[in-house]
Amino acid sequence: MNWLIVMNKLLLAKSAVAGTFMPVQATEISKQVDNLYGFLVVVSFVSCAILIGGMIYFAVKYKRKTQNDKTAYITHDTRLEVLWSVIPLIVFLLVFAWGWIIYHDMRTMPTNALEIQVTGKQWAWSVDYKNGVKASEVVVPVNRDVKLILASDDVIHSFYVPSFRIKQDAVPGRYTALWFRAEKLGEFHVFCTEYCGTSHSRMLTKLRVVSQADFDKWLTEESDVSGLPLAQRGAKIFQTRACASCHSVDSPVVKVGPSLKARWGTPLNVEDGTTGVFDENYVRESVMLPQQKIAKGFPKPSPMPSFQGQLSEAEMIALIEYIKGLN
Amino acid sequence: MGHVSTGKSYINEEPGLKSWFTSLDHKRIAILYFVAVMTFFLIGGIMALLLRLELFSPNTAGSVMEHIPNFLRKAGDTPADLYNQVMTYHGAMMVFMVIVPGIPAIFGNFFLPLQIGAKDVAFPRLNLLSWYVFMAGAALAVSTFFFSKIDTGWTFYTPYSIRSGTSVVMMVVAAFIMGMSSILTGLNFIVTVHKLRAPGMTMWRMPLFCWAIYSTAIIQVLATPILAITLLLLAMERTFGVGIFDPKLGGDPVLFQHFFWFYSHPAVYIMILPAMGIISELITTYSKKTIFGYTAIAYSSIGIAAVSFFVWGHHLFVSGQSEVAGIVFSFLTMLVGVPTAIKMFNWLATLYKGSIEFRAPLLYALGFLFLFAIGGMTGVILAVTAVDVHFHDTYFVVAHFHYVMVGGTLMAIMGGLFHWFPKIFGKMHSETGAIMSWVFIFIGFNVTFFPQFILGAKGMPRRYFDYIPEYEQLNKISTVGSWLIATGFIIALITVIKGLTSGAKAPKNPWGSKTLEWHAESPPIMHNFEQDPIVTAGPYEYK
Structure with missing residues (x-):
């Protein structure tokens, strides 16, 4: 995948610009997605510049002068037509393949990941850890593969962390999953992105990335509720x-x-x-x-x-x- | 409607309101559709303004929805419920009652027979029936307003649509009935194209608008039955609990999404292909030049229609569909990009060395190219699996499909309206008014929807009644844009009304166009042509 690395390097400058329009990049995958998106933005910009620029240029240059203007009678040009069919096709196939590579990483669950069960319900997420701790927000250790197993109690919800560039529907009657490896400490937004009724827009929670030590401490504290009033x-x-x-x-x-x-x-x-x-x-x-x-x-x-x-x-x-x- | 001082036309040949509602004339039926669709567009547009007003600021300061009059709301509905209902009606009405029937039923009905030199469509009585069926469905849809409304979004995703305590069954039956009308219209047009072309009007001499309407009709006939059966199954699931989509009964809710998009993705092309047809007409007329790549444009319409049936899975990249399916659908979606790109470049090449006259329809056509270039490229971005995972169900998608459907279809409808206005009504409209409407709609559109791309990239999900404070600024800009669009449409409405009441009499062919409809009187007589036309050349012979 040499060309990929070269392309990524070339695009570093561009993706820095894209960064100001995107949430922070908190995982390796989010950087890869942004690189591809940056490339797509450049391609889109160039094609729009050709189309829109060409359109404005022709419209001004060939503005009607008299009612009896003679126009050129050009029915087609096979060479040109092949060109503007094949070049877009190549670009489309390139971005398709590039997307495939990253998508494959997203969909391949790591082994030995920390597994957490997340269940959607109108209108909140409930999070279950293996030791029995129940929470309404997701707390995970930094730099560790985490796999979320998603389920739903009622209708379809979707678990979305913009800073990780990941999203997966939680579908009633089956399990779905997503994984990530957070590289940044901090709190990140979790949105529900599948319309689920009245309080869909309030079905928010936090994903908190903490150090491994803090994570272990939190987990013990949470499981130790029996002593509380x-x-x-x-x-x-x-x-x-x-x-x-x-x-x-x-x-x-x-x-x-x-x-x-x-x-x-x-x-x-x-x-x-x-x-x-x-x-x-x-x-x-x-x-x-x-x-x-x-x-x-x-x-x-x-x-x-x-x-x-x-x-x-x-x-x-x-x-x-x-x-x-x-x- | 006014009257024409000399001669008879389809408008005045039979007097009285009753004659309009029983007319079998394709032109009169087109006017019936025009009035109905524009009324629904007005309602759907007011709802869009309400949505944008709500999103002007986060919900802490109270909600606009609280001002909705009591007779339109059910006891106990929170502002969030009302927002969800308005969001649903805006989408459902704009899709099923404005954009899908819009161009085929109005301009297709009026100009397909005229452009191929026919007296009418193949089955005039069926054509009138289509209108009544459409109106019955539309009336049922609007009547749910006064019952318990619907709040499922226009997509009716299960199992939410099974559990929602609203009039889902009524709305679904309404969409089913309107689908029936769509099938009948499509069938009528296919037969018309095959059987009623004037002598010498070969398939390859048809104007590209006819090719577009023809391709659309094929999709309408083939895809709409799938929607019909899907909606029927949903209604059965709600009424009888048959257990097809409801996971509680062993059903699969994702199956509904597959069924739904198997229709609704081709339907996207039902919305855009006719618009592309209009653009070909506008660009050739106002640049006084033959179309570049006639065959390529005609074939690409058919190509888009064919491939459009195999791309539905790109709506399901994060639904739990398998990785392989995701990859295949991503690949096939890329293929639709090619014929679309071909069309764009062909229109651009048509402008080359033309004699370009800056009239409102041309501005609308250029506006179409501008917005569709952005809408199309963002469509490619969304078709890339890994990138779509981030953008799926965010405002990026909202911006994308508004660029394609509003920026594309609506610009074409407005361009077509001002292009054909003299032919349809026999009156000239004010050019200044038409251009002013374009300025406001075009600028307003970009102000409204461009910030939504950025909102989506920043992660704001769609169908949100409320949002976190960091999204406020872009939402404010977007709302201000919606007021500009509204101003543009008010100007357009005034221009149309003034043209109808006090416009000068239109000549036969005010724009020097070459297609057949311009050989008929303005407005045309009941059976279109005084003498049956004989065609000897292609549609765009500007020599």
């Missing part, structure tokens, strides 16, 4: 289950579902006209069977997923303790 454990569950993407806790602002700020113990108006009190049993029922008692003024059917079978009794109690504390 009940309300703090609840707060963690509230965060990792992404309850916060629909329910605000620090203000009465409605995101998707009702705000939980100062809600505890207040009277309750159910959509079917019945009333009640916002208490332990109501919270439990709403988490397990969200369609049962939808609060007045909120969408029916409720977009909230059921957590039946997903939360243990101990977790439920911790969650309720946390919501009590929001008063």
Whole structure:
């Protein structure tokens, strides 16, 4: 692949320019993608310059002078036509092949990678590590191959990290995967890029790249939640289950579902006209069977997923303790 | 519609509104389509302005959607839901009710018979039926507005479209019905081209617009049934739970994407091929020169139509489709680039040594070349697998297809409108008005959509109601651009209305064009020509 290396070197200057229009390059693949993109931008610029420049030049040069202008009668020119069919074809095949090489790297999963399970759900990502740690953001060690195994609980989502130039759909009913090797420490945006309903544009999370030592420390700390007070454990569950993407806790602002700020113990108006009190049993029922008692003024059917079978009794109690504390 | 002082024409031969709705004349049916499509374009355009207004700033300061009147919204819809609905209707209406029927049903209907020297299309009654079927589908689509609307995006991806609590079935049935109309129109045009050419009008003497409409008709007839069955399966999945697409019932949601794009990618060429046909007409007329590479352009239309059936998988590079499939589709997509490049260079070569007159239609044609060059090259960028992984479903894609479909198709529609206006209505429009509309639309278009390429490269996903602060500036520029485009279309509307009410009588052939329609009266009589034309030469004999 000598020509590839030469081409890459030639394009370094160009891709630096492209860099200001692209997110930071945090992986080796992102640099390769940017080099190819830089080349494509140059090619596009040249072809547009020929077409648009030629068009403007001819339009000005051959502007109509009198109504009786005679024009040349040129029907075709085989040599020219072959030329402008074959040259684009060669360029297209070149970029096709170049893209193929990088795409192949993207799609070939490394062996011995750190595997992390990532599940999409309307509208949050939940991240599972092998030791049982559950998180709502992805934390990975720097300079290590990481493989994300993607799944979805409901509709199709897509896991996209612009700084890594990678993206993969999470499809319900099957597993898909992507891999990366982060070279830069820091926090990177993760977007959902497959339209998934109301809060599609808020299905954001962070991908945090830390040193191996910090990663090990984080993993142990996270798995060691049993010593925490009940309300703090609840707060963690509230965060990792992404309850916060629909329910605000620090203000009465409605995101998707009702705000939980100062809600505890207040009277309750159910959509079917019945009333009640916002208490332990109501919270439990709403988490397990969200369609049962939808609060007045909120969408029916409720977009909230059921957590039946997903939360243990101990977790439920911790969650309720946390919501009590929001008063 | 006004009246013509001397002689009869298709406009005044039969009086009364009823005669319009029962007319079998291809020209009158074209006008029916024109009024309907432009109305939908207006609605879809207002929605586009709403979307851009929402994206003017991040959502922290409140949402524009809160101002949507109550009778148009369902209780409990959040601003984000309303945005998603507006986004869906903008896409669905612009695709199924404006761009797909646009050129074939309006200009194709009006000028295909005229350009080949025929009295009408092959099946006039079927032609009228097509309009009624189209209107029935469109009415059903618009009526979902007043029910629970739809929020699936125009692509109806499963399983979201199975779970969404909105009128998906109604909308899908509407698209199915409009598809039926598209098939009937396509069939009519194919038979018309084969059976009704005037004596001496061989296939290779047909104007390139006819070739484009012909190629389009083939795609319409072959591809639309696939969309129809796909949408029907989706409706069945929602109503009966047959388990084809729903993973909960053992179905495969990605299968829907394959089916959908197997139609919808060729449909992209249903949208652009007729536009290319118009461009050939405009460039030859306003440079007073024969087309360069007639056969190459005609064959490349057919070539694009053929290859377009085998590229759908480039919409699925990150869907979980196999690597091999990705590579094959990337390769085949590159092949579509070649006939497209051929056309671009042929138009450029046609300008060479011409006598170029700067009228509005020519400006629209040059605008088309400009925007389509950018749209086409960014299409090549997106066809490169590794690069598409980054750009897929970002604003880069949004910018790309607007450059191709709006920059391409809409520029051609506007160019065609001002080119054929005297022929269709028998009145002259204001040249200044037409040129001013071009200035605003062309500049506004670039201001709106060019920043979206950069937004996409920076990673902003499409179909986002809200975005992170670093995308704000480019979104602001884009929104300002949308106001310029709107201004351009308002100017165009005023120009058309003024032309209709107070335009001078149009001569037979105001632009010195050579194709057959310019031998008919302006506006043409009921059966097009006083005497059946006999053709002895090609369409662009500017000697």
